[in-house]
Amino acid sequence: MTMKYPIDQPFSLTVEEVAKLVQANTVEGITYYEAKKRSRVYGLNSYKTQKQKSLWLILLYQFKNPIVYLLIAGSLASLYFKDILETTAILAVILINALIGFFMEFQARNSMNALKKMDIVTAKVIRGGKSRSIPSEQLVPGDLIPLEAGDIIPADGRLVAVNRLQCDESSLTGESLPTDKTVETLKKDTVVGDQHNMVFKGTSVINGNGKMVVTGIAANTQLGTITSLVETSVDTITPLDKKLNRLSRKLIWVTLVMTAIFSITGFIQRKAILTIIETSIALAVAAIPEGLPIVATVALSYGMLLMARRNAIVKKLSAVETLGSTGVILTDKTGTLTENKIFTDTLAFPEETVKAQVENNLLKFPNGAVKSAENLDKLLLTGILCNNATIEEKYPEPDQLSGDPVEVALIKTAIAAGLDNHLLSKQFVRIAEVPFSSEIMMMATLHKTSSGYFTAAKGSVERLLDKCNYLQSGAHIKILDSASRKSILLQSEKMAAEGLRVLAFAYRSGNNLDTHNYLNDLVYIGMTGFLDPPRVDIKGAMLSCRKAGIRVVMITGDHPKTALNIARKVSLIDEDDKEVITGTELPRAELLTNDWRQRILAAAVFARVSPKQKLEIAHVFQQAGSIVAMTGDGVNDAPALKNADVGIAMGIRGTQVAKETASIVLKDDSFTSIVQAVAHGREIFQNIQKFVVYLVSCNLSEIFIVTVLGVIIPGATLLPLQILFLNMVTDIFPALALGLGTGDKTVMSRPPRAPGKNIITNKKWLAIALYSASITSTVVIAAVYCKEALHSDDQTCNNIAFITLTLAQLFHVFNMSSEGSGFINNEITRNKWIWIAILICSGLLLLVFALPGLRLVLGLSQLSFKLWLSATTASLLPLVVFQGYKAFQKIYSRES
DSSP states (O other): OOOOOSOSOGGGSOHHHHHHHTTOOTTTOOOHHHHHHHHHHHOOSOOOOOOOOOHHHHHHHTTOSHHHHHHHHHHHHHHHTTOHHHHHHHHHHHHHHHHHHHHHHHHHHHHHHHHOOOOOOEEEEEETTEEEEEEGGGOOTTOEEEEETTOBOOSEEEEEEEEEEEEEOHHHHOOOSOEEOOOOOOOTTOOGGGOTTEEOTTOEEEEEEEEEEEEEOGGGSHHHHHHHHHHHSOOOOOHHHHHHHHHHHHHHHHHHHHHHHHHHHHHHTTOOHHHHHHHHHHHHHHHSOTHHHHHHHHHHHHHHHHHHHTTEEESSTHHHHHHHTOOEEEEOSTTTTBOSSOEEEEEEOSSOEEEOEEETTEEEOTTOOOSOHHHHHHHHHHHHHSOOOBOOSSSOOGGGOBSOHHHHHHHHHHHHTTOOHHHHHHHSEEEEEEOOOTTTOEEEEEEEETTEEEEEEEEOHHHHHTTEEEEEETTEEEEOOHHHHHHHHHHHHHHHHTTOEEEEEEEEEESOOOTTSOSSSEEEEEEEEEEOOBOTTHHHHHHHHHHTTOEEEEEOSSOHHHHHHHHHHTTSSOTTOOOOEETTTSOOGGGOOHHHHHHHHHOSEEESOOHHHHHHHHHHHHHTTOOEEEEEOSGGGHHHHHHSSEEEEETTTOOHHHHHHOSEEESSOOHHHHHHHHHHHHHHHHHHHHHHHHHHHHHHHHHHHHHHHHHHOGGGOOOHHHHHHIIIIITHHHHHHHHTSOOOTTGGGSOOOOTTOOSSOHHHHHHHHHHHHHHHHHHHHHHHIIIIISOOOHHHHHHHHHHHHHHHHHHHGGGGSOTTOOSSSSTTTTOHHHHHHHHHHHHHHHHHHHOHHHHHHTTOOOOOHHHHHHHHHHHTHHHHHHHHHHHHHHHHHHHO
């Protein structure tokens, strides 16, 4: 019989059937010769990590922008007319913008490389009856792998032997509690989280030991399947890129229309062809906001640096703004909303049920003292004795414990209550143990004491009650009757419904114990409910999201009841909300009906969800028009992290696959940092909107000025280099200052922007038109006054137009203050960068007129004080008009 690989659903086959299909020996393993042969056929046991962009590709990507294309076209036109200076200036603009973007993404990549932990994983393998360690990539289907606590599982495999084997599969399934393993055959189509006779690559053994036969390597593992989903997902164009591209296209059309108007007018007036072409180039330069790519890049880079100080590494500049427009956050539960640590939450005794918590290494009961003191003492003693977690001998700290998380939680609780583990291990010497197994669903230990023997037992409530004939009720021991059994079972079901993992405890003491059969005739003590608690800062962050109109949706591989319990605790849902959608309910993506889509969009909790289903849920929200952010730390989160508009990975607990895939990595794993980042992203968008309005209104005014002056005073028309100087100096510095502002502090009190909404709304376009018209009128009036009243030559009129426009644009920055703000005290006047920008631009303007070489390049000449005063006075008119209008509007709104 030839070997069959890959095996379909090996969990549904017996050990013998699996061994036969992969031709494996479950005692001695395969031979080295056979392993080499299979390696040649099936390849190495490794998956492809995402290939990093080359430095050249990162640099080239900075030029992928419609405005950059226009600038390149303008530089080629200038080169054609042999205007080397103008060509050089435009190319310098393009290069500066590219270098800024390249530097920031290069820094982000270096930060990510610093986070990577490229450990070489080795695996123990039995081949030819001998055990040895080899690189895990050399494993082949059919290999026999021994498993022990602490091992990282190197491939997918069918278990052939187990002894109290438990695995941590949280990174794969989202299940926070360890999984008990078995060799029993399961039903077909059992979900990954319930495949208890399988182990999976990338997960870890935390307790017990066993053996597995390799049934899947590389791409044929669960990890490989998830990796392939990530590889096939495509990068999406960010909302900011879409908006800037739409704006660029509008500006192109405006340029074409104005150029056509001027050209037609020029031909009618019989102007020289060269004059028409040169003026058309000036129009093209005026239409292109050369500073826009630079200012947008710097504003996002500044936000990127601020977020890095707040423990968030941003790998893509545009992700900063995109996060600010997020309307839906899809979050994992384990390690994101919860601590990913097991704690004692509830203690249930025959006479009472109490909440418990460990704070500052002290056991506390928030609702008052425990009445069943004897039960509490016995439960804590039993929990610390019937326990295999490892601990330092003296005065252990919480981070010095290792083992099964539940057993660690029991020791922490006992120590917090004042028990001394080191002393108890001497007083109660363990002499025997019944290890936990899936068959008996309990564990027991036998101890020798100075007064006889002591049995400590813990396990499933139902199974442990079968071994009990008595119960502890305070200081008394009573017969365990049927009514008491029923009451205990009902209480355990209630605790399980609250999302708790429930364990029961029992003991027996005396001199007449049968040391060979000590797991019977026990005294029931009580139950403990364990919980992976929510992070302490989550509730406030969740309320902030709700206030900001952001929907938070939990998507986890954990149990539905556990997911609902945590969702209620963090205020994700209301107390009476019971709606949860499980992965088994969800139809495949191609079978989704409109009703199902509406149900998905309305749900707040998804449980037992596979990695592929996470991806499909993200698609549903995106297709509904939402900007989706996905948070997570596990391998199972990677496909959705890749597909989301913003992927946010946890830097501490996050797997390497998740961190490589995400666009933002949180160094502190705090959900609160996400909320802060969203607020900062919204502030950045406000800043972007302000400097876009500023730049576009300035550039449109230049287009109108060139067109109007080209018709009425052709000799006074602004030159291409003069416009480029304006766009790169007197425009860009104030715009940069606007981009570095603090923004509106009430950004998290409003709903997110509509995804399809442009950077410039219709209302903003109207404001831009009015701004441009006022600046144009001012400059044209100044030039006409110079020509007609002062009888100046064309160059002087050109210079007056240049100065008036420069100063008008500088003063125009104060028109960017928000509605209702004061003229003296507003977010613009409080921005120190604005004043620095004005000083720099004023200095550069004076420098240009002071240096003969620069005057010559820009076609300028020295002017009298009277001309300077006329230009300065005229330049103040737009500011006076609009601030007067705002003041009138403010007074009118108060009166009404």
